[in-house]
Amino acid sequence: MGRIADAAILMLAAGPAPLSDLSAALRARGVTRAKDPLASVRRALRNDPRIIETRDGTVARIDRTLAGVRLTARVTADARSAGWIDAVDDLAPLRLLGLFGVTLPADAQVGDLVVIGVEDSESGEPTVQRVPAPVASQPDDEAALVGEVGARLAQDFTRGSIGHLPSLFAAVAADGRRFRSPGRPIGEILSESGWEASLGWVGPAGTRWADVAREEADALEADIVGLLLDDRIETAVAVQHRLLTVLRRHLPERVPAARRRLARMLARGGRVDDARQLLEGAFAFEDPEDRYEAAVLALRTGDTARARRLVEEGLARAHGTEVGDVRICLEDIAGDLDAQATFARSLEVLQRDAPRAADIAAAVVAPRRSYLVEMVVDRVFRNASPIDAHRLIDEFAIVEGPGRDACHACAATLPPPLGAHADDAAGDAPARRPWVRGLIDAVPRAAWSTSPSGTAPQEHLIVTIEKEAGRVASLVVLVDHDRLDGAVRDVFFLPDIAEPRFEREVLAPLEESGVHCAPIPLELGLSRVETAVLATDPASGAIEEQVWERITRWVVPPGDPA
Known part of the structure; x- marks a missing residue:
């Protein structure tokens, strides 16, 4: 958390201490050299979740404060069904130890009382015991808690005045004597005195907890x-x-x-x-x-x-x-x-010994997704010599059924001169299969950036490519304006997906992670991608050859010197 706070935690292992004494000790050890050590230490500890400060100026470690504490809760139907009772309401102080709840004893029934204790302040492991009702009241403990709540909220005793119940409870328990024996649930104690507890907060009876919850939810x-x-x-x-x-x-x-x-x-x-x-x-x-x-x-x-x-x-x-x-x-x-299963079968065809041209053509156009058709074409021609590649395309052209669409797929995928040869072989007849037309008709559709102004050190650029049946391929480019002077750090294409999936599976996760990706004009997005690509050293390996081919096919305008 910080040098001063960490040193304070070590010193408070011996027990609570007045803040003034702790500040003086930290000053004497050279932990703080501030002219006003009390103010310096108070600032360092103000928001530290490991430390509690009482109204009389004493500070204590939360884990030591709650060691040996006993909290009582009643088993609800939901808790019994789950076998678990959440650390809320009567058990809210357990949250200070990082506990979200405790497992119920196997014999605990709805309406039973259970007592939860934390014996080992180092491990924070709770103990849970079913106890017979009613549990004896602890008048001194109850009076101390009610008094602490009243004192803390007295300055603004309105329906909007609420306090953090775990912190108020810890302040009472800090003396090492309060709530060390089983007593009544703290919610019942507070209710009898005109207070209400809800999810770790306490306020006057009639507090509009839904409004409080809405504010807390937004903050969380x-x-x-x-x-x-x-x-x-x-x-x-x-x-x-x-x-x-x-x-x-x-x-x-x-x-x-x-x-x-x-x-x-x-x-x-x-x-x-x-x-x-x-x-x-x-x-x-x-x-x-x-x-x-x-x-x-x-x-x-x-x-x-x-x-x-x-x-x-x-x-x-x-x-x-x-x-x-x-x-x-x-x-x-x-x-x-379904398309991926067909793609796998297409690859099996290619692995046969000397497959026929007709079988290869059928394998090329079989997957009903254009990005998978493109992958099959790549597998077919990846290691083929120019002579063999030209001969195979010529054979596609005379195959009845899938042959012409296979030529169209090759024309849309392969670089020149092989792509041009496939285009000639396809002839004037248009492609019949939508997933082949998706390759031919693919065009940039929209663009997004995490830095619309283009001034951030790192920028994510996303350009969607419109494909068949309302699906889009996504080009994702990470541009480093800081260390690489605007060159590409990483770039890749995502598989084609329906637009609602793009919004849910690409844009929404970025937004949830705090990375806001705003829409920008398509022309601006294409220009930024082009600028970043041209600034990238080919020897860096940041852009793979297949990705580069797709960028030049779909993103860089035809005839551009790039």
Whole structure:
């Protein structure tokens, strides 16, 4: 957290201390040389989550403050069903230790009381014990908590005055005596004195908690964006868990989207199994969005069998105008999986000993996606000599059925002079298959940039290429204006996908990570790509040959000196 805060943590291991004494000790050890050490230390500790300051100026470590504390909670039906009780309301102070909840004893039933304690302040592992009701009250502990809440909120005793319950509880527990024996749930204690507790906050009875939740949710979402931008995934996941807790209580309509976002964050952090379990746990709600999200996750982990099953299940539930986009996405994934299976069979044909020209032509045009047709053409001609390549195209031209479209595919894909020869062989008749026409008619459609002004040190440029049936290929260019003087650091094409998938699977993840990608005029986007490409040293290897060919085919204007 900082040199002063870390030194304070070490010194407070011996127990709480007045802030003035701690400041003097840190000054004596040379940790701070400020003229006003008290102010310097107070600033250093102000927002440190490891430290609590009481009203009398004493500071203490949170983990030592809560060591030995006993908290009581009542088992709800939801908690019993999950086998887990969240660290909210009566257990909110556990959040200070990084605990999100505890596992219930196997014999705990709905309505039972359980006592949770933290014995080991180093590990933070809680103990959970079912206890008979009623639990004896602890008058001194209860009076101290109610008094602390009242004192902290007395300055503005209105419906808008709320306090952070875990911090107020920790201030009471800091003396090492309070709440060390089982007592009543803290929510009941506060309620009897005219206070209400909700999700870790406390305020006067009648507080409009939905408004509080909305403000907290907005603040949490802003925090998450910053954490993801800094690549602090685990911390972002923890904050997203808190956000879900808030939304479930007061803003349930925002829960499904937040749950799916948590799954994406878990997957990004390498916790793929946790992401999958989270999504599958939501399948009972019959929302096709959850199965779509799970299918995308399966695709990214290479589990095409699972992806196909999830797509079929999602399509069976995607009815009505309100799920129009997700149905388009699911249908696009289903079609792409079919096309990839056909692509694999096309490659098998190419691996045969001396396949016939007719079989090769059929293999070229078989996948029902233009980007896969392009890949088959590349495989066919990658190592062919010029003489063999010209001869094969001539043979395509006389093949009944797929031959002419195979020539069209070669003309749209292969560089000159071979591409020109294929164009002559194709003749005047247009291509019949839409996925072959998708190669021929491909044109730039739209552009985005993470730096619309072009002044940021690093810039992501995205240009979509319009293909068949409303799908787009995406050219992604990372331009380094700082170290490479505007040259390309990395560049690649994404497979063709339906436009709703592009928005969900390309643009939205960037936005969630704090990288805002704004639309820019297409001409400007093409110009910036061209400038970056021309500034790139061919020997750097930043642009692969196949990517370069596609850029010159679709992005750099015809006749351009590039």
